Amino acid sequence: MDYIKENLDYIKKRIQVNTKEDVLLLAVTKTVEIDKINYAVENGITDIAENKPQELVKRYEVLKDKVNYHLIGTLQTNKVKYIIDKVSMIHSLDRISLCEEIQKRAKNKIKCLVQVNISKEDSKHGLFKEEVIPFIIKVSKDYPKIKIMGLMTMAPFFEDNEKTRDVFRDLKNLSIDIKNLNIENVEMKYLSMGMSNDYEIALQEGANIVRIGTAIFGKRNY
Ligand SMILES: *Cc1c(COP(=O)(O)O)cnc(C)c1O
Numbered sequence: 001m002d003y004i005k006e007n008l009d010y011i012k013k014r015i016q017v018n019t020k021e022d023v024l025l026l027a028v029t030k031t032v033e034i035d036k037i038n039y040a041v042e043n044g045i046t047d048i049a050e051n052k053p054q055e056l057v058k059r060y061e062v063l064k065d066k067v068n069y070h071l072i073g074t075l076q077t078n079k080v081k082y083i084i085d086k087v088s089m090i091h092s093l094d095r096i097s098l099c100e101e102i103q104k105r106a107k108n109k110i111k112c113l114v115q116v117n118i119s120k121e122d123s124k125h126g127l128f129k130e131e132v133i134p135f136i137i138k139v140s141k142d143y144p145k146i147k148i149m150g151l152m153t154m155a156p157f158f159e160d161n162e163k164t165r166d167v168f169r170d171l172k173n174l175s176i177d178i179k180n181l182n183i184e185n186v187e188m189k190y191l192s193m194g195m196s197n198d199y200e201i202a203l204q205e206g207a208n209i210v211r212i213g214t215a216i217f218g219k220r221n222y
Pocket of ligand 1 (some may be wrong): 028030051072073154195196197211212213214215
């Protein structure tokens with residue numbers, strides 16, 4: 001499993017090369033064997049991410065308090081109850097019905113990022129750019145259990161890195177606009193953007209959470 005340590009060392013170096021900010025390196029553990037996750041944790045990983053609620057619960061049952069858990073995929077309202085007391089942050093807040101359910105189920109405030117679909121690709125989830133500010137204002141007013149901490153996006157794959165860069169820059173600019181509105185109970189502390197193939201560009205454009213799977217653990221076998 002030495003390659004996992006080597007990959008982590010390499011990624012940490014690339015983070016330092018690309019930004020001066022404090023960056024949270026999220027290890028995306030979907031389909032990864034538990035031994036490998038444990039090894040990554042022994043080598044400094046503090047936070048892991050799953051895109052399916054049931055997988056997050058499985059990880060929690062084994063790893064308990066050893067790590068923080070992030071949900072990075074679509075969250076169906078009927079799954080909220082399974083993860084709400086386990087999750088450290090939800091990266092995929094994207095609709096009011098989900099806010100209703102979180103408000104109903106949460107005992108404490110739940111940290112969330114609003115997922116934005118910058119490129120407007122059908123296959124990507126999230127709110128369109130122009131929907132984000134009205135959504136955040138409503139959440140701030142009506143759902144006190146939800147603490148919005150920033151924004152998340154996924155860039156589609158472009159051959160041209162500059163197009164990827166434009167997506168990340170748009171998200172950064174949107175977060176600045178929101179910050180300037182000083183909305184109550186809303187912080188714009190985190191920009192969760194960048195995956196294995198584009199995290200260096202994301203860091204250059206202001207990411208402070210990167211979500212990395214294959215570049216740590218190798219190719220997934222689905
Ligand atoms: C799978 C996944 C990642 C990580 O992808 P890699 O290319 O393996 O780094 C990041 N974010 C989300 C939302 C994902 O589903």
